[in-house]
Amino acid sequence: MNPHRVILWDIDGTLLHSGGAGERAIIRTARTLYGKDLALHELDYRGQTDSRIVRQIFTRFGIPWSEENVVRFRDTYLEHLQEEIAACSGQVFPGVEPMLSTIEQTPGWTQGLLTGNFERGAEIKLDRFGLRRFFAFGSFGDRRECRNEVARAAFAFLRERWGDTLCARQIFLIGDTPYDVLCAQAIGAYSIAVATGGYSLSELAAYRPTLLLPDLAQFKPVLALVGGCS
The missing domain is CATH 1.10.150 (DNA polymerase; domain 1)
Incomplete structure (x- = not known):
């Protein structure tokens, strides 16, 4: 059975800052x-x-x-x-853990990773900040250099898992760079851009994400987008 919504997260600059x-x-x-x-x-x-x-x-x-x-x-x-x-002095960004918990508890919604990290690197970072438990699957940068290909691999995996009736408009990508917006557009998914990783709101706006936020401290607009799209 298809999930109603799939939310795919970038890691660095979106979920957390690893302190370099x-x-x-x-x-x-x-x-x-x-x-x-x-x-x-x-x-x-x-x-x-x-x-x-x-x-x-x-x-x-x-x-x-x-x-x-x-x-x-x-x-x-x-x-x-x-x-x-x-030994890093990093942090999870404001609003991230409450949002992850809300998605986890919402029937019909599921969440995974779409990141350029090596898979093991992603695990190391998420374990350090106690976030790995939220993600049962992901698409990573081990063998794919192009982020758009990482997104296409994620889409293929999701359709293998939930069937060909899963469409791109059930998928929402959250990231902090233009590359995250572009890879969402490459598969026809919704893009949610947050200015927490070094790109400004105006820089991100130039790529026309579906939703643009300064951060996830107030994440209700994201939930409204995910819940309201059909």
Whole structure:
């Protein structure tokens, strides 16, 4: 039986702020594996998948793109992320936990993840802030560099799980970057943009999300959109 609504969440900048743990883990990984100092401002990493970020690093340092090299980078990064996240000063954004709880308790609504994180990286971040329990499934950036492809994979998974009658207009994506809005549009889903991750309201508005909010402290407009769309 199809759920009436599926809400898919981005993680970084949307659910939580990890206090720079991910960025520090990337820098440490480049230094550990290649003895290189990496300046993050030289990368386009906001809203990108972890696989796309690795691609940029390999290109910059002349590292051959191979399964072995990617796995080595990923595993080293995850080790550093585990250490960095344990000591981070991050936080869950206001309104997030009450909203997650409300969705969880609403009949016919279900929620999952749509994130560029490596799957294990997502688990590490969510475990640190006690949020993993809200999500039974997700689509991740392990093997897909393009965020739109992560969204298409999520849509395919949902239709496999609940049947071909599940349509894109039953799906709502919540994120903090233009890439989140664009990947929602790529599959015909509703997009909810929040200005909690570094992009301003005006920057996000240029991409014409379905709903635009400064944050989720007052999340009733989101619930009204989800409950009111048909």
